[in-house]
Amino acid sequence: MSSTHKEHLQLRVQSIRYAAKDTYLVELTQPQGQTLPSVTPGSHIDLHLPNGITRSYSLVQSGDNPESYVVGVKLDAKSRGGSRYVHEQLRVGSVLPVSQPRNHFPLVEDAPHSVLIAGGIGITPIWCMAQRLQAIGASWEIWYSVRSRADMAFIPQLQALGDRVHLHFDDEAGSPMNLPAIAAAAPANAHFYCCGPAPMLDAYEAAASARVPAEQVHLERFASKQVAAVDGGFVISLARSGKELTVPQGASVLKVLLENGINVDSSCQEGICGCCEVVVLDGEVDHRDAILTDSEKAANKTMMVCCSGAKSSRLVLDL
The missing domain is CATH 3.40.50.80 (Nucleotide-binding domain of ferredoxin-NADP reductase (FNR) module)
Structure with missing residues (x-):
């Protein structure tokens, strides 16, 4: 089975603290006490929760080789199981698979103001x-x-x-x-x-x-402004695995990949977390995410397969 994710960290819930109404701070550490991969301001991580749901949360602190990661989790009244699980079932001492930090909201540190x-x-x-x-x-x-x-x-x-x-x-x-x-x-x-x-x-x-x-x-953004592309009718060619797959109407590229044994990480399903970003080798993408800049979308170098489709009849992906 092909995969696009880096090796997940296995982190322990060190503490869960009250931060504000319906908002908890969750601290995660290495069980053996090792330092963690460095964090730049604006980064987030994905928590792979025991109920099978993956959710992305922004990190509260940045730094080189930190001893812990801290994320803020607000209970969403319309929760589909992510924030509700954290608030009602997650316990100190639990060990979770956690992604490496990613940053689609970087800080320009040398800006005048x-x-x-x-x-x-x-x-x-x-x-x-x-x-x-x-x-x-x-x-x-x-x-x-x-x-x-x-x-x-x-x-x-x-x-x-x-x-x-x-x-x-x-x-x-x-x-x-x-x-x-x-x-x-x-x-x-x-x-x-x-x-x-x-x-x-x-x-x-x-x-x-x-x-x-x-x-x-x-x-x-917490939610995408655009509707996901589900027009279908195009082919995705997977350069590394050699597969050619058709994306039918009503389906996402991500759904087709997962159904055919291509293990792509995913979380938000809306194009706001960057978890499912895939390199595009050829073809024109119908970008529907809220992450890539206009120039990045025009370059067609990557796509979020949870929500974006194709303007061309064929996309070649580095999978």
Whole structure:
């Protein structure tokens, strides 16, 4: 059976701590005490849960060879079994297969100024970035919005950083955070970062993109804006395994691969985590993910097989 994943880490749940309403911090360590692969700000890992579900979570801390990984997990009212399992069944001492860290939301550390914007559980990668920027003495500011004080994580740590930190509580303010005003007040050469719910991200993109080049506007989504490609009717040729497979209407490339014994890691099924990214050797992809930039999509070098399809009649994949 072919596989695209690097060797998974086998990590122990060292602790589960309360961070905010419906939000836990889960700490993972090597059972034998070894250090872990290095983490850059904006990275996430996949937890392969005992109920058979794989979910991606952003890391709260970055660094070289850390002793532990910490992820924030918010209980989703519409949970399909990932966050609910973590909140209700995961126990300290459990050992889980965990992916190597991946980063589709990287921090530009030498930017003249960074504007960090978070909504709800979107604080996890944003707080990771803030800690790194503080550590290297960079110029930055953070804007963090939640519905109420009970929903806010890391309050003491954030408040300790002074007036560069701006905390917004919707119920107290009586309105959402003013993203156009935040964007307008920032330096023209600033880089913007945002992670949060879809309405916030849409407003953020409109506010930030109106005044700075697209390459200075960064974001990470919890859900894709696009519908997955399921038109089918094309062939995928697998260069390494020598297989030729037809993707029928109503099926994803990922589904066809798995049904034919090609073991591709997958998690979100929406093109937002990057878990199922595959190298494309030939053909034109119908990109439906929320990860690749416009230039990366135009280059057709990789695709997220959970949601993307083909514009050409044939795709050659490095599998």
